[in-house]
Amino acid sequence: MTDGPADKITLIGAIKEKLIGKKQDWAREGRLLTGKTADHATRLPPGQHLVSDWPVLDLGIQPLVPRESFRLVIDGAVSNAVALGWADIMALPQTIYRADMHCVTQWSRYDNEWQGVAARTIIELVQPLAAASHVIFHAHDDYITNVTLDQFDQTDAALVHSWQGQPIERLHGGPLRGMIPKLYLWKSAKWIKRIEFATADHPGFWETRGYNNNADPWLEERYS
Ligand SMILES: Nc1nc2c(c(=O)[nH]1)N[C@H]1C(S)=C(S)[C@@H](COP(=O)(O)O)O[C@H]1N2
Ligand SMILES: [Mo]
Numbered sequence: 001m002t003d004g005p006a007d008k009i010t011l012i013g014a015i016k017e018k019l020i021g022k023k024q025d026w027a028r029e030g031r032l033l034t035g036k037t038a039d040h041a042t043r044l045p046p047g048q049h050l051v052s053d054w055p056v057l058d059l060g061i062q063p064l065v066p067r068e069s070f071r072l073v074i075d076g077a078v079s080n081a082v083a084l085g086w087a088d089i090m091a092l093p094q095t096i097y098r099a100d101m102h103c104v105t106q107w108s109r110y111d112n113e114w115q116g117v118a119a120r121t122i123i124e125l126v127q128p129l130a131a132a133s134h135v136i137f138h139a140h141d142d143y144i145t146n147v148t149l150d151q152f153d154q155t156d157a158a159l160v161h162s163w164q165g166q167p168i169e170r171l172h173g174g175p176l177r178g179m180i181p182k183l184y185l186w187k188s189a190k191w192i193k194r195i196e197f198a199t200a201d202h203p204g205f206w207e208t209r210g211y212n213n214n215a216d217p218w219l220e221e222r223y224s
Helices: 017-029 086-091 119-126
Strands: 010-013 061-064 072-076 082-084 095-102 107-118 134-139 144-148 158-163 177-179 192-198
Touching: 072 119, 082 086, 086 158, 107 119, 119 158
Parallel strands: 072 192
Antiparallel strands: 010 061, 072 082, 095 107, 107 158, 134 144, 134 192, 158 177
């Protein structure tokens, strides 16, 4: 294959320093906190409101990742590290499910239909070592986020390529993004390029800027 522009990964945009600074201030000041928690049976977590559109949140850079050059490395504390191309992703067993999403900036969107590869399919494929305790997502915009292996090892956690039956748009992290619906949405990395199984925790971009490491919306774990 030639190395033409069609298969190059392009970074579009520039880091939004001001917006990142403002979100860090929110964490420092504890903005948006209601002081309430809710049972998981309550569909809307505390302090959230419903939206019907799907807002876009990023650091200012929206990578363009052509499927021809797509490559996802899954490595670290696993017995079977892999590098998957787009055809490999699509050849894995596919899952379709419906889930709500909850962003720390207070919007929630119900009934999103996701299609992709279940986290448990990935876990079965790479065989994490007994010592693996965390999963670190690395993205093309250098965004990083971390979850525990238990948070990833859930029936509704997945790597998703379609939303409401359509390929996920570049703005929302296409061609492939993480989806962990039971955590605030910053734990769902867009434009993923590497998933690292780790034997220790490595807090990511927002987790090192005042945001909560655990990020359970029903416990209102917005900030650290
Ligand atoms: N690669 C990457 N993933 C990311 C982000 C980002 O800046 N870069 N932002 C996170 C945040 S803060 C949110 S709220 C969601 C937003 O996803 P959306 O733009 O599809 O709504 O993506 C998360 N994943
Ligand atoms: Mo966010």
